[in-house]
Amino acid sequence: DLKEYFRETEAQGLKGTRQAQRESYGWWRRLRWYQKPTIAMVNGWCFGGGYGPLFSCDLAFAAEEAKFGLSEINWGILPGGGATKVAQELMPFRKAMYHAMTGENIDGKTAADWGLVNEAVPLAQLKDRVTEVAKVLLAKxxxxxxxxxxxxxxxxxxxxxxxxxxxxxxxxxxxxxxxxxxxxxxxxxxxxxxxxxxxxxxxxxxxxx
CATH class of the missing domain: 1.10.12 (Lyase 2-enoyl-coa Hydratase; Chain  A, domain 2)
Structure with missing residues (x-):
């Protein structure tokens, strides 16, 4: 959990920080270059470090009710772990700057409008929509x-x-x-x-x- 990640890593000093970074970045890199197509399905909260796997997936769909945020600025740090790069890569520049500098949350519909995900649908339709897209890819x-x-x-x-x-x-x-x-x-x-x-x-x- 967050307490384990931050407190135990902090106690180990720079060595612990680098180890945690290698592990998490390695996971996202493997996902990014995975042999088969990957689809992110966001049905709830996606914050900070969650942007890593979100970006690593080839496609991303969200519930309109989902919440996205770069809250790091609210507790005095910059959005690290690749999150800043994800926002800058996927969003228009001014949107990305606002998102990162204010720490305000956006919903799934806004995330789709800003390019963070491909599409947002009502939560009740999310699984069916992702399954539909997966079947399209399966035929290729x-x-x-x-x-x-x-x-x-x-x-x-x-x-x-x-x-x-x-x-x-x-x-x-x-x-x-x-x-x-x-x-x-x-x-x-x-x-x-x-x-x-x-x-x-x-x-x-x-x-x-």
Whole structure:
């Protein structure tokens, strides 16, 4: 709990602080680059350190009644543990500054409006909505999904030319892992005309083993 985290870590000095940081940052890093798509579902309170796993997930949905906050300023510290970076990365600059400097809470609907989550729905609908999105992702080619989520996270810090080069290599790597899946998607679209990419995914169950 918070008492254990702060008091015991404080008693261990800098060594304890660094160990706690390595552990928590390591968890979020593993989640951020996880092999499969990840979805955060926020149904209650999400404060400070909770922004780490929130950001690490590929998608995030919240109940309109959920509460988000960077309360660190209210007890005399800055929002550490990556929370400041999360706010700055996901929110418009002025919104992020207000959020961090005032320590005021925002609800799920505002979090969606400010870009902290993808979407906010009434609490009673939250699980169904997340399940619906998960089923959409489940129908996609898993190799393409992993390549796509990694690419979206990496190209943001690249120049356009560097991103072009990276994406060429990423596609080549994905093809080497699942060339049959790519070919099947093209076959069903071009030859069978059994689906339209703009309206849905190809039937990956037809891919030859």
């Amino acid at each position: 080619n898993p190799v393409a999904l992993k390549a796509t989520k990694d690419a979206m996270k990496r190209v943001g810090v690249m120049s356009y030319d560097d991103a072009e080069d990276y994406l060429i290599r990423a596609q080549e790597a994905a093809n080497s892992y699942d060339n049959e899946g790519r070919k099947e998607g093209i076959r069903q679209f071009i030859d069978e005309k059994s689906y339209k990419p703009g309206l849905g995914a190809y039937d990956k169950d037809k891919v030859k083993a």
